Amino acid sequence: MFIDITAQCDHDTSSIRLERIFLAKGIKRLRISDEFVGELFFTENADNKTVVFFPGSGGGDLDLLSFYTAPLSRHGFNVLAVAYYDGKGLPAALAEVPLEYFDKVFAWLSNNPVTRGKEIRLYCVSKGAELGLTLTSRHPFITRVAACAPHAYCFQGLKFTKAVSSWTEGGKPLPFIGWKNRWFIGYIMSCFIKNKPFGFTYLYRVMLKNAKNKDEARIKIENAQADFLFFTTKECNIWNTYEGSLEIMDTLRKCNYQHSYNLVVYEDAGEPYAPAHLIPYGEAQLKIAPRLVLSMGGTPKGNAHAQADLWKKAIEFLKK
Secondary structure, eight states: EEEEEEETTTTTEEEEEEEEEOOOOOOOOEEEOOSEEEEEEOOSTTTTTEEEEETTTTTTOOOHHHHHHHHHTTSEEEEEEOOOSTTTSSSSSSSSSHHHHHHHHHHHHHTTTTTTTTEEEEEETTTHHHHHHHHHOOOEEEEEEEEEESSSSSSSOOOSSSBSSSEETEEEOOOOOOOOHHHHHHHHHHHHTTTTOOOSSHHHHHEEEEEEEEHHOOOGGGGOSSSSEEEEEEOOOSHHHHHHHHHHHHHHTTTOSSOOEEEEEEEEEEOOOTTTTTOOOSSSSEEEETTEEOOOOHHHHHHHHHHHHHHHHHHHHHHH
């Protein structure tokens, strides 16, 4: 990535070009498309730990994900980015994704000469954290999880034509917390009329308030065999991850969970989970149409601090 900076004062101009190198020398990359869709960044170092990266609802474009995973591999990891929807041979939407798909991922890792015999660690973000915690509660070989903006429940898939689960197992949908389209449409129209940014946190709170199946849809995090480091923010406008994270911590405390678990909370931050080296954080808003703006929450200062601090803490945790 090249960044050109130009400063001008009266008729005097000065420029400089900064170059950011994401892929370090000696690191190899391998695209996988047969068993699953993913990309592995690796070296021949036998001591490197294996980290699997699950992105959020932003999609599974491997070129985009490489801006996360390539720099992570510079810190002594073999890093595998996994796309699980919106790709060739994958579900078109983040809905009804079979958990058996990830069995293929884990089988591939156990058979690959570079990653074979390694404990699996996860770095997962937002909706990918929902996935990561769901898998960790089922697979004891996942030993360490850095989860950004997690939640305590499985929610409806991001398919607005009908209410379906995000995940399936054995051909059956996992229990999920759902919404009614009229809640969403009514809220969006209210924001449109008032000419104020909208988010999805309100919708998730309404979903949980009206849910009759919270126990069935709750991720059974207490069944995991992993160490956890959770990251959450108080001003997230994508979903109520702060409340969900507190519920996760409460569950682990009540069941006397035998592995380590910690929660890092950021004030004045929304959903700043892109690595700090990728983009500088601004207002964290996305204009969808006139008078229709999605806000991810937080302030520029709060997001910038969370973005940089989270990346550092996650790497330290995954190295242990």
